[in-house]
Amino acid sequence: MRIYLPILLLISGFLAISSANRNPTALLPSEPQLTNCPAPDGDLNYRPVIGIVSHPGDGAKSRFSNASDVSYIAASYVKFVESAGARVIPLIYNEPPEILIQKLNLVNGVLFTGGSSKKGLYFEVVKGIFQKVLEKNDAGDHFPLLAICLGFELLTMIITKDNNILEGFNAANQASKLQFVEGANFEGTLFQRFPSELLKKMSKDCLVMQNHHYGISPEKFRANADLCNFFKILTTSADQDNKIYVSTVQAEHYPVTAVQWHPEKNAFEWGLSEIPHTEDAILVTQNVANYFISEARKSLNRPDAQEVLNNLIYNYSPSYSGKSGSGFDEVYIFTQNSGLSSL
Template identity: 30%
Template sequence: MEQLSGVLYKGELEDGCAASASALNDRPIIGVLAQEQHYKFWDKYPEDYTSYIAASYVKALEASGARVVPIMIGKDRSYYEDIMGKLNGVLFPGGATYFNQSNGFADAGQHIYDLAIEMNEAGDYFPVFGTCLGFELIIILASGRGPVENRVTCHSFGNNPLNFTRDFRSSKMYKSADDDIINILSREDITVNHHQFCIVDENLKSHNLTKDWRVTAHSDDANGLKFIASLEHNKYPFYGVQFHPEKIFEWKQTKTYSHSFNAIKANRHFMDFFVNECRKNHHSFADAEEENKCLIYNYNTHFTGAEGSAYEQCYFFEPRNVGKNKVNYTIVAI
């Protein structure tokens, strides 16, 4: 039986037997959800792309041993069903967009969230991780989307330590973390926060989410508001952090992102953890050709930092005609 690059693809057998589902997947491929093109790029790139992914998320996942497939917005449910059947997990990134735009980030996230629940209910271990805006989206999806979003305003544009809950060490996200990583996270200002909305404990209580979701850490905004910094689902492999572990790969000089050895070491924990969760999933592409066509390597990065962006590099997707179908955005979280 032909084996491509050491990988058994769907339908292949090893030594006449099905490959063991209990073995960890050492070639995880993770989907990163794109979002509506940031308004600051409208006049910078004449192609007028519909969506983007900051390259720092790709770098963070690759540094932890995964490859990335971009997941496009504006598709029907069958697209998300198909791609999730080939991926080993999905990351909802941070960014800046509304949640009430048709066929955008939130609608795509709704499909992915619902399908991930279906998969896990069927015994198909499928992890999802949300960062900042993506974290907020997960909780709003869990709350049930409506005209009033289940989050509050805050002002958090600096680096914070984590205030861990008393039982955080029994959580999946932190139980295997080295003591030195926990000490760094709890004592040093190395988690990057950049958001004007957040999730507080009351958001979980008001929508009956406390039985399903477990808070593992808090941080404080500039006005002393205690917001949820990290949490996880009690049943499904769903995780979220309000801060930005990927910012160790962003170098904007006007920002205060820490690049100390401790900051890099501690922030790496989160993507290391998530990628290891994705190793428990055994979805795969039909063959190497299909896999290659979907990987993010098919797209070029743009040096957006030189254009004034807080993102050093970005991937852009699906160009359209200039001047058509533009939507006004607000900066909600990056």
Template identity: 30%
Template sequence: MIIIRAIIINLFIINIAGYNDDDERFPLINDRVVIGVLAQYPYKDEHQYIAASYVKFLESSGARVAPVFCGRSSDYYETLLPKLNGILLPGGGSPLDEGPYAETVDLIIETSKKFYDNGKYFPIWATCLSFEKIIVHFLNGSLQWESECHVQNLSLNLEIEKSIINDPKSTRMFRDMEIMMPNFFDILQKHNVTANYHRICMSLDEWKKHKELVENFQLISQNSYGNHTFVSMFEHRKYPIYASMWHPEKNQFEFVINDHVGNINHDRWSIIVAQYFGNFFVNEARRSCGRFNDKLDESKHLIYNYNECCREYTGNDGKSSYEEIFRFPFDANHGSSSMIKGSILVINNE
């Protein structure tokens, strides 16, 4: 009787938790999560930067952040990435097919896949520009899918795929939704909770043309605006790779208003949505066993080391898209920006 009761209890827990292979292979055991945030470049100089909203987004869900710089040697990534518990790839403006940003993201994606295949979890969250880069990577560098949609400075709802609404546990992203946020789909679909800042889109029709995408990724949501219906969220069917065309970090932490930004919804629904996805991704990182050598090694990599030298309040200059940024010197973390290449191919996303 005791054994039968234990089996029934375990089945109940599995059903609630949205059990799948990852839950068994990679349990939620790490409560000292350190997530990397990839640095980006401004348009007019070579100082790498990170918008502080990405850092706050992860911290508000219980993680700490270590900056990861582009254009470093392979030794830098081979040493740092195994110590981290995942990485957030930001929006911004960089070439998608060449240069330090593109090369670094390609390396990070392949590292995440290799880790997973070898029994280690390393989740990736890709936003806006990096959403596009995930597509480019899995299409072997192709940019032929791009279409101009100019969904700029606009908050929209999310149109969730019907199959996911019928079975949330069919996805990693929503497998624990009933515990974390009941009726979450109603919030996503009825309220304008996603901040969109992109001129390039992948249309839904274009998505369906690419076997590499349809077979490897689960489409989470789409959006319609004007004459465009575009893909807005997806996750990899095997690897812990997640992508959003919209910016969950902006809802909570970006309040700048100028000619280019400002139409970000900050109501309670938008904050709930941002917090949900932050909690989800940090929980994914809790499946990772990445560890630094010791507390000193860990502390010297954290972004707190750059508060005094590099953290800038930019929300008052009338031009910036961000309340705060970390602008790093060329030699940050003993690296070099010498690999940065000039290019006319710049995707102007936030």
């Protein structure tokens, strides 16, 4: 037994050294660590809420309901907002005007979704909400608006007061590039905090999703004084016939951004075959969401917490619509009385 003792000691020492190498002792800093985290910036709102305007229909080609008073919000827009640290209150377009105004006073920004409706009550409500956005900013609140696809088109019509200003384009179910306008200043815009490498890739690779039949050419845009006074062009894109249209604009004096493309689809929709799902495409989604919600955090509005809880979209349940072939995987569906007056 005495013969094997030294060998056992050597083996145990070797094992101890080997174990130490696998689990090295943590080196403690010489300076004492602060026990309290620094206070967050008191000028920012770290509980932002976004109002998303519902769109007429059920979002599933009437598979759920063909009633005239039904509207929907694709769940991808909700997930998009949540991914950047905000919550959502649905702005149901055919609610009574006083209810819509109450809800607008509970949010820190608004999102206009994609869709197809360009007339009637929906158009008038979007027009009224846009005016409220401008009024809130003019009154001193930093109140952002992000308008996506149809939202872009509606703003073009509203600002020009010309319901026929849009042109036809062949950009349905198309992944595309963004061509950045030469000399465009990205300071304070959607692209300000994008990594430079990602911006380069967006101009070379098809990282954004287009799904529209209408738009406006750079020539027609620049020929309209109302559009040029309100917006500056940041990007253009080419449709499947190589026709060029304006794809991203930023307001000159308001936190209003409009994109003809769909930043929410890359990460949260699967129903269209051309949606890009690469890692870079997902980064595009996240960077747009981060920008929009960072703008909403600047809002001065601090609504009653219980009123917010009472109106959050969590009070509704999404429906799985992916099998309907509508292009949306999930939708929130709302039913209201029809024939209501606009804002």
